[in-house]
Amino acid sequence: xxxVCRSCAACxxxxxxxxxxxxxxxxxxxxxxxxALAGNPNVGKSTIFNALTGLRQHTGxxxxxxxxxxxxxxxxxxxxxxxxxLPGTYSLLSxxxxxxxxxDFICFGQPDATIIVVDATSLARNLNLVLQVLEITPKVVxxxxxxxxxxSKGIRVDLDALSQKLGVPVxxxxxxxxxxxxxxxxxxxxxxxxxxxxNPISVTYDPEVDEVVQKxxxxxxxxxxxxxLNPYWVAMRLMDGxxxxxxxxxxxxxxxxxxxxxxxxxxxx
Amino acid sequence: xxxxxxxxxxxxxxxxxxxNLELEGFSRRRILDMGLVPGTEVEVLRRSPLGDPTAYLxxxxxxxxxxxxxxxxxxxxx
Numbered sequence: 425x426x427x428v429c430r431s432c433a434a435c436x437x438x439x440x441x442x443x444x445x446x447x448x449x450x451x452x453x454x455x456x457x458x459x460a461l462a463g464n465p466n467v468g469k470s471t472i473f474n475a476l477t478g479l480r481q482h483t484g485x486x487x488x489x490x491x492x493x494x495x496x497x498x499x500x501x502x503x504x505x506x507x508x509x510l511p512g513t514y515s516l517l518s519x520x521x522x523x524x525x526x527x528d529f530i531c532f533g534q535p536d537a538t539i540i541v542v543d544a545t546s547l548a549r550n551l552n553l554v555l556q557v558l559e560i561t562p563k564v565v566x567x568x569x570x571x572x573x574x575x576s577k578g579i580r581v582d583l584d585a586l587s588q589k590l591g592v593p594v595x596x597x598x599x600x601x602x603x604x605x606x607x608x609x610x611x612x613x614x615x616x617x618x619x620x621x622x623n624p625i626s627v628t629y630d631p632e633v634d635e636v637v638q639k640x641x642x643x644x645x646x647x648x649x650x651x652x653l654n655p656y657w658v659a660m661r662l663m664d665g666x667x668x669x670x671x672x673x674x675x676x677x678x679x680x681x682x683x684x685x686x687x688x689x690x691x692x693x
Numbered sequence: 694x695x696x697x698x699x700x701x702x703x704x705x706x707x708x709x710x711x712x713n714l715e716l717e718g719f720s721r722r723r724i725l726d727m728g729l730v731p732g733t734e735v736e737v738l739r740r741s742p743l744g745d746p747t748a749y750l751x752x753x754x755x756x757x758x759x760x761x762x763x764x765x766x767x768x769x770x771x
Binding site for chain 2: 665
């Protein structure tokens with residue numbers, strides 16, 4: 425494998441394209457935006473997916489995994505979006521097959537934005553996954569779903585306060601009735617195209633942990649160049665000794681995978 | 694009396710508060726991801742006919758844990 429530059433526009437383009445090809449993400453055309461849909465099980469994620477995409481969807485399996493993958497499209501302001509439904513998980517770190525699929529797509533599928541759906545009636549449990557995703561990518565919109573159930577249980581969710589704390593847009597939704605979905609689409613549009621800058625909360629670790637991460641960072645930074653991955657988070661996974669993540673990282677960052685021969689020719693070097 | 698004991702020793706119908714997890718690595722991670730962080734209240738709902746696993750009410754959700762897992766979760770009876 426020859427030397428390929430990792431920073432020119434041509435390479436960035438081809439690297440993200442080939443990553444998406446590996447996940448069977450079919451973009452109709454170049455300008456389509458890829459949106460990942462994440463959340464705990466039983467939060468109405470599929471209802472949101474169906475409400476947004478209607479009948480414009482198809483299902484299959486994630487490559488190499490017997491985990492169902494659903495994809496669909498919708499339009500907002502003349503922009504086409506491809507919505508990728510991830511398996512429902514409580515975490516991205518415990519290494520079940522579902523969690524690996526969700527983690528790998530958020531990390532290496534390079535979505536233009538990620539919607540996280542949470543259950544308004546049990547926020548504490550749901551925010552675990554939210555913090556984990558926010559450590560990987562800032563391009564997140566939170567959908568606090570089942571607002572009708574929360575209301576009937578006498579639970580009031582302060583969406584503005586939540587948005588302030590987390591540093592990303594927070595929309596209250598009731599997917600069954602369609603309430604809040606227009607606002608959700610608008611925020612996703614703004615975040616995906618960069619019109620709305622998010623400022624996600626950052627998790628602070630113990631000084632002893634941080635000290636070791638700082639030592640690893642320079643090496644990790646050069647490793648993940650060209651992929652929109654938070655180097656700090658990657659360093660943490662390496663410290664965890666997360667074999668599964670290490671394997672995927674090697675797979676997606678090795679030149680052969682990210683830059684197949686034909687696309688490497690695009691590089692002006 | 695501050696009596697700490699494993700969650701697997703709490704009888705059906707009783708509640709307990711999580712003090713500590715005697716677990717490491719991915720099994721620790723998995724339990725934490727279920728919302729079983731120190732301070733969390735757990736109610737013991739019922740045991741399966743063969744005595745294992747046991748159903749627990751954790752943060753509004755029923756979760757089944759094996760005796761082996763529950764024996765590493767240290768709690769305080771309430």
